[in-house]
Amino acid sequence: MNFGRFFRSTVGIGLTAAILLALPFVAATGGQAWVRILDFAILYVFLALGLNIVVGLAGLLDLGYIAFYAVGAYTWALLASPHFGLHWPIWAILPLGAGLACFAGVLLGSPTLKLRGDYLAIVTLGFGEIVRIFLNNLNAPINVTNGPQGITLIDPVSFGAFKFSGTTQIFGFALSGPQKYYFLLVALAILVIIINIRLQNSRIGRAWQAIREDEIAAKAIGINTRNLKLLAFAMGASFGGVAGGIFSAMQGFVSPESFSLLESIMILAMVVLGGMGHIPGVILGAVLLTVLPEVLRYGVGPLQMAMFGKMLVDPESLRMLVFGLALVLVMRFKPAGLWPSPERQRELKETGK
């Protein structure tokens, strides 16, 4: 079946919209926690698609992506919380967060222009850690980030009097906070999907792919690889910054712990597992890697209790075990990802891999 055509047909759009609309209410029957998990799944879709520009399109292996997420999150946290007594509105903070993350992207991009592959991965990994350690230690001599305690009581997203936290009555429906965030995130995710698709099939997107495929040949036909790589870093980082801002507002609390190396690896794994450079694949990867661990968390505990009458394996460690196994299996049996682009699929079939 051609999924691309299906999603563009009227029936496809209608069905997708209906599912997206119903999802938070279905999830709410299992408790608001599930709606929050849904929120995070979509937030990660957003993040993974941002990273897809850098890794999937331009082929720059970025292991420090979470740093831009952190920049966005802390921008929101510092400018809309009692920490500095500032309560800026969303239309000021979100663009500022995106802008600062974008600047951080260029800052990371410029010294790494000549690096490729593993070497680039190591430098970006270091950058991600530097940002986290900075956030951890910037509580002295002047208390900027409040160190490892993090920042609390962060303002929720609000448009005028309409707040995204707490329950609101709309058209007779009672919408909870997580449900409202869900719709905001879906809107943002659709926006980033459209931007991704349009970029991919544009002059700039093709130039990124050319750099990914063969940098010397790309230069030889007149592509300014330096500027385009910086642009890829900047674009990806801006998306990370926006996602960070929403995360901060949704949680009401940020601390450096949320921006560890593991998070960077998780987002990269979403892109790679789903199908690098293929937008539906990346979405699938992000949703699977957010929802499955939660299913495991809620499912495995009670299951063990029922079967053995006691907890044999801690669900948290089981999660990493299953995650590792899944990675190995995907790399072995679906090396191009769970849902690779149609060209890649055809090619793998032709070469009989």
Add this chain to the structure above:
Amino acid sequence: MNVNLPNPLLEAKAVAKHFGGVKALRDVSLTIRRGEIYGLIGPNGAGKTTFFNCMTGLYVPDGGGFTFDGAPLIADAPDKAAARGIARTFQNIRLFGNMTALENVMVGRHVRTKAGVLGAMFQNAATKAEEAAIRQKAIDLLHYVRIEERAGDLARNLSYGDQRRLEIARALATDPKLLCLDEPAAGMNATETEQLRDLIDGIRRDGTTILLIEHDVKLVMGLCDRVAVLDYGALVIEDVPAVVQKDQRVIEAYLGA
């Protein structure tokens, strides 16, 4: 040596390049005129590809320089050389393997188009028109090199001969004044070489000057207006094929061997 040739497109003046102690190019000076097919031959390791790489900006020459189309070429800037009108193919084919044949040629239009990120995001009329023009030009070029039926295939899945043609189409997409082909006939059989010959001749007739590095002496002598011979990094002779073929030094260095 010809000093004041009429209508020069590219002039190399005393270009030198060494890698450590190896002198890959020793003060090579030559002139390519507009509208000609200029052959560059020489034994393996004579410095042909090094010369190519210096000219297209991949290497920085250690001495001398190039004048192209009336102005000096800036060293170490391949993208600027391409913008000035120098396009090239590679001895070992370098295509964008995971992109389709059509996309490969469309990328070639990059340097002659200007849509940015905002244009791509908002899909304004100018961007859409430019995109349509890029696509049409790419289709025309695939047609020109006769691989239009492979347009939707990934470049890596094309046959060897088709890959060579695709690389030429991609180079032509940059609207070059000078097209540099680095051993385009390498690995081709007699029929493919014959077809390549027709293609190169056709490109020249359509107004593009060509610099051809080639090992196939028959192809070079039959196709080129003038030929330069390199040996141990130095220019041996630069003249019409009839003269070059009879030159004693060339026979010793290359043809007779």
